[in-house]
Amino acid sequence: MALNESTTLVSDFSKIIEKSYNPYEDKSLRVPFYLTSTYRKKLGIAGVSMLVNPTSVSFSQTKRITRKDTQSGAVFYHWSNRAGRNNDVLNVNFSCQTGNINIRTATVMNGLYGSFSSQIQEKGPLEWLNKVSDGTTKVDSTDLKVMLQGSDYAVSGAAKMASFWNLYSLTREPIVDPKSGQPVYYHISYNSPLLGNTFVTFIGHFNDVLEFSEDAGNPHNVNYSFGFTALASIPSMDYLYPTMVNNLRTLFTNPLG
Numbered sequence: 001m002a003l004n005e006s007t008t009l010v011s012d013f014s015k016i017i018e019k020s021y022n023p024y025e026d027k028s029l030r031v032p033f034y035l036t037s038t039y040r041k042k043l044g045i046a047g048v049s050m051l052v053n054p055t056s057v058s059f060s061q062t063k064r065i066t067r068k069d070t071q072s073g074a075v076f077y078h079w080s081n082r083a084g085r086n087n088d089v090l091n092v093n094f095s096c097q098t099g100n101i102n103i104r105t106a107t108v109m110n111g112l113y114g115s116f117s118s119q120i121q122e123k124g125p126l127e128w129l130n131k132v133s134d135g136t137t138k139v140d141s142t143d144l145k146v147m148l149q150g151s152d153y154a155v156s157g158a159a160k161m162a163s164f165w166n167l168y169s170l171t172r173e174p175i176v177d178p179k180s181g182q183p184v185y186y187h188i189s190y191n192s193p194l195l196g197n198t199f200v201t202f203i204g205h206f207n208d209v210l211e212f213s214e215d216a217g218n219p220h221n222v223n224y225s226f227g228f229t230a231l232a233s234i235p236s237m238d239y240l241y242p243t244m245v246n247n248l249r250t251l252f253t254n255p256l257g
Contacts, residue, residue, distance in 0.1 A: 033054075033188060033189060034047055034050070034187075034188075035047050035050070035167065035186070035188050036170075036187050037170065037173060037186045037187065038184055038185045038187075039174060039177060042177070048163060048166045048167045050096070050163065054095060055097055055223075056094075056095045057093070057095075057190075057192065060093075061090045061091065062088045063086050063088060064078065064086045064087070064088050065078055065086065066079070083238070087237075089204075089229055089231055090202070090230040091207070091228070091229055091230070092227070092228045092229075093226075094227075094228070096223070097221055097223055098160050098161070098163075098164050098221060098222045099160050099221065100157055100220050101157045101161045101220050101221070102157040102220040103156075103158045103161065157220070164212075164224070167210060168212075170186070170206075171208070171210045171226055172210075175205060185204065185231075186204060187202070187203055188201065188202045188230075189201045190202065195244065196247065196248055197248065198235075198240075198243060200233055200235065200240065201233060201234040203230065203231055203232045203233060203234070204232070205228070205229055205231075206228055206229075207226070207227035207229055208226065208227060210224055211225050211226065212224035212225075
């Protein structure tokens with residue numbers, strides 16, 4: 001009996017291994033967190049891929065404790081779940097920067113320059129623009145040369161600007177599906193050096209609309225922030241430690257835990 005060729009081939013896991021060992025230095029792989037919602041998934045709309053790590057992320061989770069002072073002293077009431085834990089919901093606050101949103105950085109302007117293609121004798125407008133810019137590729141610190149590599153598109157100024165406004169839109173979207181009346185849950189799949197090779201997906205809602213500020217002294221880099229209430233997570237925060245240790249053991253043989 002002949003074997004199907006697909007059953008005899010070993011899958012190429014090189015990208016997975018590369019990402020696990022070095023998830024931050026290769027910009028084509030660097031997507032530390034991804035944001036979406038059940039509403040967007042239902043409509044088939046893509047979420048938001050943030051291409052750089054946040055400037056800072058803070059996690060806070062209080063205990064469900066009520067204090068009552070009595071004549072004989074203080075009494076503390078711990079409001080626990082079925083597992084005996086008294087942890088309240090987790091709040092995550094992100095402070096971020098857009099990175100360089102200068103739309104001329106690594107951006108191919110097909111729409112603008114495509115209209116001049118009939119006047120250009122080269123093979124295409126991109127080659128012509130690169131030849132013109134060979135001698136004078138910079139004004140101050142801005143690189144004017146058109147980037148031909150596909151991997152540069154995702155980190156262009158235009159892409160970062162679009163990603164920023166996509167996130168702003170996400171924080172303004174419904175908390176209840178206007179058609180079905182079902183609650184909408186928002187998801188943040190997050191990774192950082194602190195989490196090693198583990199991605200955590202937080203499920204909950206935004207606390208407010210995206211906050212941002214502009215600085216005339218640094219016009220191409222916008223600071224923004226948002227808060228998120230995580231009602232649940234995958235893996236559960238209660239079992240994050242054993243999950244992380246198991247994931248680390250797939251890569252390293254050092255004594256862990």
